Amino acid sequence: DIQMTQSPSSLSASVGDRVTITCRASQSISNYLNWYQQKLGKAPKLLIYTASSLQSGVPSRFSGSGSGTDFTLTISSLQPEDFATYYCQQSYSTPPITFGQGTRLEIK
Amino acid sequence: EVQLVESGGGLVQPGGSLRLSCAASGFTFSSYEMNWVRQAPGKGLEWVSYISSSGSTIYNADSVKGRFTISRDNAKNSLYLQMNSLRGEDTAVYYCARVYGYSSSRGYYYYMDVWGRGTTVTVSS
Numbered sequence: 001d002i003q004m005t006q007s008p009s010s011l012s013a014s015v016g017d018r019v020t021i022t023c024r025a026s027q028s029i030s031n032y033l034n035w036y037q038q039k040l041g042k043a044p045k046l047l048i049y050t051a052s053s054l055q056s057g058v059p060s061r062f063s064g065s066g067s068g069t070d071f072t073l074t075i076s077s078l079q080p081e082d083f084a085t086y087y088c089q090q091s092y093s094t095p096p097i098t099f100g101q102g103t104r105l106e107i108k
Numbered sequence: 109e110v111q112l113v114e115s116g117g118g119l120v121q122p123g124g125s126l127r128l129s130c131a132a133s134g135f136t137f138s139s140y141e142m143n144w145v146r147q148a149p150g151k152g153l154e155w156v157s158y159i160s161s162s163g164s165t166i167y168n169a170d171s172v173k174g175r176f177t178i179s180r181d182n183a184k185n186s187l188y189l190q191m192n193s194l195r196g197e198d199t200a201v202y203y204c205a206r207v208y209g210y211s212s213s214r215g216y217y218y219y220m221d222v223w224g225r226g227t228t229v230t231v232s233s
Contacts, residue, residue, distance in 0.1 A: 034219040036153075043203055043223040044145075044153065050217050087153055091218050095167035097143065097155035 002026050002090050006100035012108040017078045021103045023071045023088035032092035035064055035073045038102075039084045047086075048073065083107050110134035110222050112204050117227030124194050124231070130187040130204030130224055138162075138182035141207035143220060144189050146200035146229075156202070157189060171197075194231045201226040 003026040013019050023033065031051035036044040046055045048064035051071055061076040075082055088100040116128040130142070144156040157178035158167040166178055177190040187204050203226045209218035 030214070032215075032217065036220075038153075043225055044205075044220075045223070046219055046221050049219040049221075055221065089153075089219075095155075095158060096169050097158070099153045099155070102152045 001096055002029060002093050002098055004088055004090055004098050004100040006086075006088060006103045008103060009101065010104040010106060012106045013078055014108045015078050015080055019075045019078055019105065021073045021086055021105075023066075023073070023100050025069045025071075025090055025092075027093075028068045029090045029092035031067050032090055033064075033066065033071050034089045034091060036087045036089065037082075037084050038087065044087065078105075080107075110206075112206065112222055112224035114202060114204055114224040114227035117202065117229045119230045119232065120194055121233050122195060122231055125190070125192045126194065126229060128189040128191065128202055128204075128227055128229070130189075132185045132187065132206075135206075135222075137180075137185040141209060141218070142178075142180065142187050143205045143207055144178060144187075145203045145205055145220070145223075146198075147203070147226075148197070148200045151200075154200075158207075159187070191229070194229075196231050199229060199231045201228050 005024045007022045033051045035048040037047050038044045047058050052064045063074045085102045085104045087102050111133045113131045120126050143158050146156050159178045163180050175193045179188045204224045205220035206222040207218050208221040
């Protein structure tokens with residue numbers, strides 16, 4: 001099974017900050033990497049697919065990059081509504097579908 | 109409006125059974141693969157089960173193999189998860205999620221683009 005590891009596990013930042021979250025796969029997954037945002041008590045929401053493609057309706061301050069084993073999710077200028085938990089998910093070798101453990105983004 | 113609505117969660121004793129349902133609307137349900145994903149209290153997301161659009165291909169996580177069965181009724185636009193021999197570690201919010209997949213020159217890509225709000229399963233005596 002492919003293991004996905006996110007860093008950091010939690011992060012404190014201020015409105016307007018630029019934030020980067022990292023996801024590392026245990027083996028190469030090309031660009032088969034998706035990112036989701038989950039707010040407290042809500043369902044996950046797709047942000048980025050195939051590592052760098054922005055899902056329709058998602059603000060352009062969100063971007064993704066990477067290939068192989070290392071990936072990043074960047075928020076260029078944090079907005080109050082961006083404080084949430086973020087998950088990466090690989091779709092290269094399934095089953096099983098595997099997620100990272102999540103990165104909790106908190107207000108500083 | 110594209111929508112998934114889960115139901116059927118509740119409190120059940122260890123060893124008991126429960127059947128979850130997911131009602132789809134606003135899209136051609138029979139054209140999409142589907143997943144069940146769960147989230148234990150305070151924990152991350154865990155994939156549970158997958159079913160192809162026709163229902164002919166099914167995959168399950170090792171943690172639920174032999175206990176959970178995914179199925180679908182395309183005529184009723186519904187997805188199901190039959191859960192037997194429930195354990196405390198099955199306590200979670202269960203989400204159904206639509207799979208959007210497409211083929212490209214580089215391979216078959218997919219992601220979960222529509223999620224339900226979830227239904228809560230609590231396994232406790």
